[in-house]
Amino acid sequence: MTAIAAMMTELGTRARAAARLLARTPAPAKDGALRAAARALRAAAAEIKAANAEDMADGEAKGLGKAMLDRLMLNDARIEAMAKGLEDIASLPDPVGRVLAAWERPNGLKISRVSVPLGVIGIIYESRPNVTADAAGLCLKSGNAAILRGGSESFRSASAIMAALRRGLESAGLPADAVQMVATRDRAAVGAMLTATDYIDVIVPRGGRSLIERVIAESRIPLFQHLEGICHTYVDKEADLEMAKSVVRNAKLRRTGICGATETLLIDRACAATHLAPLVTMLLDEGCEVRGDDAVQAVDRRVRPATEEDWRTEYLDAIISARLVDGVEGAVDHINTYGSHHTEAIVTADPDAARTFLDGCDSAICLWNASTQFADGGEFGMGAEIGISTGKLHARGPVGVEQLCTFKYVVQGSGQVRPG
Amino acid sequence: MTAIAAMMTELGTRARAAARLLARTPAPAKDGALRAAARALRAAAAEIKAANAEDMADGEAKGLGKAMLDRLMLNDARIEAMAKGLEDIASLPDPVGRVLAAWERPNGLKISRVSVPLGVIGIIYESRPNVTADAAGLCLKSGNAAILRGGSESFRSASAIMAALRRGLESAGLPADAVQMVATRDRAAVGAMLTATDYIDVIVPRGGRSLIERVIAESRIPLFQHLEGICHTYVDKEADLEMAKSVVRNAKLRRTGICGATETLLIDRACAATHLAPLVTMLLDEGCEVRGDDAVQAVDRRVRPATEEDWRTEYLDAIISARLVDGVEGAVDHINTYGSHHTEAIVTADPDAARTFLDGCDSAICLWNASTQFADGGEFGMGAEIGISTGKLHARGPVGVEQLCTFKYVVQGSGQVRPG
Numbered sequence: 001m002t003a004i005a006a007m008m009t010e011l012g013t014r015a016r017a018a019a020r021l022l023a024r025t026p027a028p029a030k031d032g033a034l035r036a037a038a039r040a041l042r043a044a045a046a047e048i049k050a051a052n053a054e055d056m057a058d059g060e061a062k063g064l065g066k067a068m069l070d071r072l073m074l075n076d077a078r079i080e081a082m083a084k085g086l087e088d089i090a091s092l093p094d095p096v097g098r099v100l101a102a103w104e105r106p107n108g109l110k111i112s113r114v115s116v117p118l119g120v121i122g123i124i125y126e127s128r129p130n131v132t133a134d135a136a137g138l139c140l141k142s143g144n145a146a147i148l149r150g151g152s153e154s155f156r157s158a159s160a161i162m163a164a165l166r167r168g169l170e171s172a173g174l175p176a177d178a179v180q181m182v183a184t185r186d187r188a189a190v191g192a193m194l195t196a197t198d199y200i201d202v203i204v205p206r207g208g209r210s211l212i213e214r215v216i217a218e219s220r221i222p223l224f225q226h227l228e229g230i231c232h233t234y235v236d237k238e239a240d241l242e243m244a245k246s247v248v249r250n251a252k253l254r255r256t257g258i259c260g261a262t263e264t265l266l267i268d269r270a271c272a273a274t275h276l277a278p279l280v281t282m283l284l285d286e287g288c289e290v291r292g293d294d295a296v297q298a299v300d301r302r303v304r305p306a307t308e309e310d311w312r313t314e315y316l317d318a319i320i321s322a323r324l325v326d327g328v329e330g331a332v333d334h335i336n337t338y339g340s341h342h343t344e345a346i347v348t349a350d351p352d353a354a355r356t357f358l359d360g361c362d363s364a365i366c367l368w369n370a371s372t373q374f375a376d377g378g379e380f381g382m383g384a385e386i387g388i389s390t391g392k393l394h395a396r397g398p399v400g401v402e403q404l405c406t407f408k409y410v411v412q413g414s415g416q417v418r419p420g
Numbered sequence: 421m422t423a424i425a426a427m428m429t430e431l432g433t434r435a436r437a438a439a440r441l442l443a444r445t446p447a448p449a450k451d452g453a454l455r456a457a458a459r460a461l462r463a464a465a466a467e468i469k470a471a472n473a474e475d476m477a478d479g480e481a482k483g484l485g486k487a488m489l490d491r492l493m494l495n496d497a498r499i500e501a502m503a504k505g506l507e508d509i510a511s512l513p514d515p516v517g518r519v520l521a522a523w524e525r526p527n528g529l530k531i532s533r534v535s536v537p538l539g540v541i542g543i544i545y546e547s548r549p550n551v552t553a554d555a556a557g558l559c560l561k562s563g564n565a566a567i568l569r570g571g572s573e574s575f576r577s578a579s580a581i582m583a584a585l586r587r588g589l590e591s592a593g594l595p596a597d598a599v600q601m602v603a604t605r606d607r608a609a610v611g612a613m614l615t616a617t618d619y620i621d622v623i624v625p626r627g628g629r630s631l632i633e634r635v636i637a638e639s640r641i642p643l644f645q646h647l648e649g650i651c652h653t654y655v656d657k658e659a660d661l662e663m664a665k666s667v668v669r670n671a672k673l674r675r676t677g678i679c680g681a682t683e684t685l686l687i688d689r690a691c692a693a694t695h696l697a698p699l700v701t702m703l704l705d706e707g708c709e710v711r712g713d714d715a716v717q718a719v720d721r722r723v724r725p726a727t728e729e730d731w732r733t734e735y736l737d738a739i740i741s742a743r744l745v746d747g748v749e750g751a752v753d754h755i756n757t758y759g760s761h762h763t764e765a766i767v768t769a770d771p772d773a774a775r776t777f778l779d780g781c782d783s784a785i786c787l788w789n790a791s792t793q794f795a796d797g798g799e800f801g802m803g804a805e806i807g808i809s810t811g812k813l814h815a816r817g818p819v820g821v822e823q824l825c826t827f828k829y830v831v832q833g834s835g836q837v838r839p840g
Contacts, residue, residue, distance in 0.1 A: 020756070024779060058676060076600050108749045109790055118812055119782070200813055202469030216431055243835040250837035336440070359444060362539070370529055379838065380829070381525055392538055392621055392826040393642045394814040406812040409800070410778050413664040413790030415767075417670035418799065 037168030117143030146336025229259030236348035260375030332360035432619025447514035457588030537563030649679030656768035679797030
């Protein structure tokens with residue numbers, strides 16, 4: 001057995017033991033431990049900042065980009081935000097032990113479906129060290145043990161955060177092994193995690209496309225995957241123009257770097273004469289690059305031609321692709337052909353068109369007269385999220401503490417045996 | 421592209437198109453098509469029996485075992501049972517379009533979680549030709565297109581059943597491509613299905629251990645997997661002896677070949693003096709082989725010694741392993757160490773012991789004072805099942821039409837944009 005494999009077995013064995021204990025830990029004990037972890041994070045601020053300074057120095061020496069360095073950087077405000085995040089998770093309702101359904105059979109068997117933790121969750125992420133605290137907190141709240149593997153650039157920062165979290169859990173009487181970190185920068189450790197089927201129940205990858213693609217290709221463990229968010233806003237012929245402008249502006253430009261940002265604007269050919277130019281001009285005037293089909297290009301010389309590739313591109317930037325479609329059916333066809341099953345919006349006053357759109361789009365979140373930027377666990381009222389799943393199994397859309405649970409059937413009888 | 425890959429692309433493209441239509445097909449149309457398929461099966465009885473006779477002749481020539489030949493054989497009663505099964509599925513409630521949850525946000529957004537079909541389901545099975553009709557019916561009811569791949573021994577039988585089903589669907593106005601079969605015996609077709617990530621949303625393997633292991637090893641598509649059912653019955657010191665005898669007899673011997681049959685009997689050391697000998701003697705007298713630890717061997721010279729391997733073995737036969745454990749905690753430890761996360765039962769009059777057992781066993785179905793043979797979708801009131809999942813994600817326990825659905829979030833607004 002290689003050293004990496006031995007380490008994974010050790011981590012996995014400890015995680016399984018902690019998970020068994022966590023599954024039986026009542027909510028007040030879990031919430032107390034989350035609050036203790038928050039206190040421990042605040043108390044360790046100096047040591048976390050010192051570790052982060054070393055990571056930052058290495059990152060600058062290696063020539064990391066400005067955006068990457070900003071994601072890596074920790075200061076008092078960011079450490080406080082992590083601590084507050086843990087306290088917010090503590091105040092969520094307990095997702096474990098809910099009776100999801102209950103019924104009685106004619107033979108008197110009482111059957112209930114009860115939520116229980118998944119077990120051990122593996123999280124593979126990149127440069128943001130704060131994911132360490134957020135992900136650990138969500139797993140703990142849902143009664144799961146967590147094994148985290150962060151990016152090598154943030155290794156010292158994540159290690160310092162992890163040490164503080166574990167001290168917090170222990171001070172509250174929970175096992176420190178409820179949250180563990182893969183203590184090596186060796187990239188082979190990712191491969192070992194992805195094949196640790198005996199020890200990890202689900203893998204949550206958080207990061208850029210190359211990380212996610214590696215995880216999809218190598219994992220033998222089920223994933224909550226989110227490859228990309230190619231989100232659409234469709235403006236129907238029955239759309240109020242002012243509402244359409246407001247929704248499109250927000251959906252594209254409020255924040256361009258989040259997965260719920262609209263990447264493609266679809267406009268009903270039937271309202272091109274009235275709606276197309278105002279929408280395109282508004283976007284251009286707000287500093288958004290527009291890449292359009294012939295009709296969109298005809299609106300303004302600033303519009304660039306869209307290629308086939310544009311319809312498949314998640315820009316995560318102030319760029320939008322735009323085209324006319326033949327009504328709501330044309331919009332649905334475009335979305336199901338080019339989209340990523342994430343989030344789509346229709347603007348219309350026509351309930352029939354809305355129904356066709358909401359039913360027809362094969363996406364996790366379908367909105368009527370609202371911005372795609374609402375694709376977020378917090379905005380859904382689910383509290384914090386560990387990601388947004390574009391897969392269809394188990395978790396779809398925002399993955400919060402409820403989605404980090406599974407269920408079991410509990411059956412109460414009085415000696416029943418099966419006839420026949 | 422190889423011929424197999426081209427065929428898979430063709431099947432997949434047709435399935436996707438059919439799935440889009442099925443997702444919008446109202447329940448009465450789906451139910452009418454299921455009933456039409458049942459009529460078409462009955463009408464095709466002669467041609468199905470002729471195809472089956474060729475399969476049987478080949479199977480006998482190849483020297484298939486008696487059990488295998490019995491699974492392969494079709495007669496009028498079995499064809500009628502398939503047709504009746506489709507009619508039963510038609511009369512289940514529609515699993516699509518249910519509002520699973522609905523809430524309103526402070527900003528006025530109305531959010532609902534609505535059940536929708538998964539899309540395209542791939543079923544890989546072995547010798548029983550009736551799976552063709554059962555699986556196709558469950559997929560259709562849940563609005564999914566199905567791609568089926570049966571065993572090579574039953575190829576002609578399954579093809580004849582499939583042809584009848586497709587005629588039935590077409591006669592009711594649904595696309596025949598809602599159910600398709602991989603029209604080759606080439607085993608490479610299984611590999612092509614398991615990597616058809618663009619075309620198949622979930623794979624359901626149904627068969628023996630070697631099939632399931634191949635599917636687990638090769639699939640790039642999520643699975644509803646069921647490797648084996650190593651089910652336990654634990655007799656607690658507070659168990660009524662007569663109830664324990666009745667439950668254990670049924671759990672082991674009602675049918676020994678089903679996945680919910682008990683394979684290991686655990687007896688509380690604290691009631692060994694009163695409960696052990698009557699239970700073991702009863703099993704031996706009923707013709708069941710017993711493999712036990714030292715205490716169990718001491719009961720009767722017919723008991724054979726159990727090895728470590730016995731605790732991990734799914735006999736699917738009139739054989740049981742048996743041992744003493746230290747109370748309910750010992751039982752839970754044994755089950756979580758050796759079990760397969762399928763189904764476990766406790767017999768006890770003590771609610772605290774029951775609670776510890778039901779909470780502690782990490783299994784899909786946990787029963788109190790009832791036989792493990794109730795692990796069945798029909799017995800749960802879910803109608804027919806496509807299998808029993810021992811995985812934890814999405815489907816756990818019996819997989820019926822509800823579990824063949826996913827959900828989407830539908831959000832209704834009035835022009836809301838996200839602040840900040």
